[in-house]
Amino acid sequence: MTTSSRLADTPLAGELIRGALEIESTGRGLLPHRLPAWARAQCADGQLHMAESQPSGVRLVFRTRATVVELDTIPTKRVYAGAPPRPDGVYELLVDGRPAGRGSVPGGDTLHLDAATGTAARRPGPAGTLRFGGLPDRMKDVEVWLPHDETTELVALRADAHVEPAPEPDRPVWLHHGSSISHGSNATVPTGIWPARAARLGGVELVNLGFGGGALLDPFTARTIRDTAADLISVKIGVNLVNADLMRSRAFGPAVHGFLDTIRDGHPTTPLLVVSPLYCPIHEDTPGPAAFDLEALAAGEVRFTATGKPDERASGKLTLNVIREELARLVARRAADDPNLHHLDGRRLYGEDDFAELPLPDGLHLDAAAHRRVGERFAALALTGAGPLAARGRRRV
The missing domain is CATH 3.40.50.1110 (SGNH hydrolase)
Structure with a gap:
C-alpha cells in the first residue's frame, strides 16, 4: 500500500458507518454485519453467513474539506469451481449526493467454493488501498458505498483534512x-x-x-x-x-x-x-x-x-x-x-x-x-x- 505523508489517519468508528446492524472487530479491522451476532449464531448455513457479511447498502458517511481520501480494506474475493472469474467488487464515492468516483481494492482473502461438493476453503491475503483524489476543496458530505457483493473488512481511513461524522439525516x-x-x-x-x-x-x-x-x-x-x-x-x-x-x-x-x-x-x-x-x-x-x-x-x-x-x-x-x-x-x-x-x-x-x-x-x-x-x-x-x-x-x- 502506498500512502501520502500529507494524509492523516481517521479512526474508523460506528458513527461513520450506516446501513450495518453490527460492527465486528476482527483483529485486522472492522467487519460490518447485516445480521447481529445472536441471529448469526442461530443458523449454521455458510451461504447466509457469507451473504449477510457482504455490505449491500452499507456506506461510510462523513463531512470533510479533504481533497484526497484513502481507504484500506481486506476484501474477500469469491472463486467458484468451474465458473468464470468474478469481477472485483466496486466502491462508489458520492460527494453531496452526486457520483464522484469508483474503484476496486486488489488483494484480500480468497474464498474457494465448490457447489458440487459443498466445500469452501479460505486463503488469507493482504489489505489493499482505494484512493479518491481531486475532491472539491470545500466542506462537503462524502459517502463511500462498499461493494454490495464482496465481504469487506475496513482497516484504515485517511484524508488530507479533518473528517467528522455527518449529521444524522432527516429522512425516514x-x-x-x-x-x-x-x-x-x-x-x-x-x-x-x-x-x-x-x-x-x-x-x-x-x-x-x-x-x-x-x-x-x-x-x-x-x-x-x-x-x-x-x-x-x-x-x-x-x-x-x-x-x-x-x-x-x-x-x-x-x-x-x-x-x-x-x-x-x-x-x-x-x-x-x-x-x-x-x-x-x-x-x-x-x-x-x-x-x-x-x-x-x-x-x-x-x-x-x-x-x-x-x-x-x-x-x-x-x-x-x-x-x-x-x-x-x-x-x-x-x-x-x-x-x-x-x-x-x-x-x-x-x-x-x-x-x-x-x-x-x-x-x-x-x-x-x-x-x-x-x-x-x-x-x-x-x-x-x-x-x-x-x-x-x-x-x-
Missing part, C-alpha cells in the same frame, strides 16, 4: 428484507442495486436486509426486523422458498403469519409492505430446487434451471404463482385488522413484458438495467405519491 429509515435480487445480484455498482435506487428516488435512508439465498422466513430475521429502528418496512417473500424447495404449502401460510406477527411485535403500526415475487419463468409454475445449468456452465456461462416438475404442485410444492396467490389472500385477511399492512404484486415491478425486453441473464437475477427499472418502479409505487410507504413525517418506531 426504510428497512427492506428480500432475496439475492434485493441483495443486488448482477448489479454492477452498489448504488445500482434496486433498493438503493429506490431509496434515493424516495428520499429515504436505506437499511438493506436483502440476503442472497437467505429470504427464507427465518424467525431470527423477523426478530432482527422487530428490534431494528425503522419508519417504513418492506419484505419481499417467495423466490428463495421455491428455489431452495424449503417448505410445502401447508407450512407456508403459517410461516408468513408468524413472520409478520413477530415484526408487528416491535412495529405495531409502522407501514409494512409485503411484496410477492418478481416474474421468473423457470419457477412461475415449476417447483424447485433450482440448480446450475451444467451445460451452460461447461460453456463458461452461469445459468440456473428448475429441477422440479409442474405436477408436483399437487403434493404441496411451491411455485411463484402459488406463493403470489397465497400472499394476496393472506395480506388481504390481515389488512382488515391492520390498516398499515399492504401488498404489492412483484410483477408490477418486473413482469412478463419486462422479461421480454430485459431478460434475466442467468435465468434468476436482474441485470443492471432491470435493477434500475425495478428501483424506479418501487419508488413510484411504494415510496412516493400515494404509495403505502410514502413518507408522511418521521416516526422511527
Whole structure:
C-alpha cells in the first residue's frame, strides 16, 4: 500500500458507518454485519453467513474539506469451481449526493467454493488501498458505498483534512428484507442495486436486509426486523422458498403469519409492505430446487434451471404463482385488522413484458438495467405519491 505523508489517519468508528446492524472487530479491522451476532449464531448455513457479511447498502458517511481520501480494506474475493472469474467488487464515492468516483481494492482473502461438493476453503491475503483524489476543496458530505457483493473488512481511513461524522439525516429509515435480487445480484455498482435506487428516488435512508439465498422466513430475521429502528418496512417473500424447495404449502401460510406477527411485535403500526415475487419463468409454475445449468456452465456461462416438475404442485410444492396467490389472500385477511399492512404484486415491478425486453441473464437475477427499472418502479409505487410507504413525517418506531 502506498500512502501520502500529507494524509492523516481517521479512526474508523460506528458513527461513520450506516446501513450495518453490527460492527465486528476482527483483529485486522472492522467487519460490518447485516445480521447481529445472536441471529448469526442461530443458523449454521455458510451461504447466509457469507451473504449477510457482504455490505449491500452499507456506506461510510462523513463531512470533510479533504481533497484526497484513502481507504484500506481486506476484501474477500469469491472463486467458484468451474465458473468464470468474478469481477472485483466496486466502491462508489458520492460527494453531496452526486457520483464522484469508483474503484476496486486488489488483494484480500480468497474464498474457494465448490457447489458440487459443498466445500469452501479460505486463503488469507493482504489489505489493499482505494484512493479518491481531486475532491472539491470545500466542506462537503462524502459517502463511500462498499461493494454490495464482496465481504469487506475496513482497516484504515485517511484524508488530507479533518473528517467528522455527518449529521444524522432527516429522512425516514426504510428497512427492506428480500432475496439475492434485493441483495443486488448482477448489479454492477452498489448504488445500482434496486433498493438503493429506490431509496434515493424516495428520499429515504436505506437499511438493506436483502440476503442472497437467505429470504427464507427465518424467525431470527423477523426478530432482527422487530428490534431494528425503522419508519417504513418492506419484505419481499417467495423466490428463495421455491428455489431452495424449503417448505410445502401447508407450512407456508403459517410461516408468513408468524413472520409478520413477530415484526408487528416491535412495529405495531409502522407501514409494512409485503411484496410477492418478481416474474421468473423457470419457477412461475415449476417447483424447485433450482440448480446450475451444467451445460451452460461447461460453456463458461452461469445459468440456473428448475429441477422440479409442474405436477408436483399437487403434493404441496411451491411455485411463484402459488406463493403470489397465497400472499394476496393472506395480506388481504390481515389488512382488515391492520390498516398499515399492504401488498404489492412483484410483477408490477418486473413482469412478463419486462422479461421480454430485459431478460434475466442467468435465468434468476436482474441485470443492471432491470435493477434500475425495478428501483424506479418501487419508488413510484411504494415510496412516493400515494404509495403505502410514502413518507408522511418521521416516526422511527
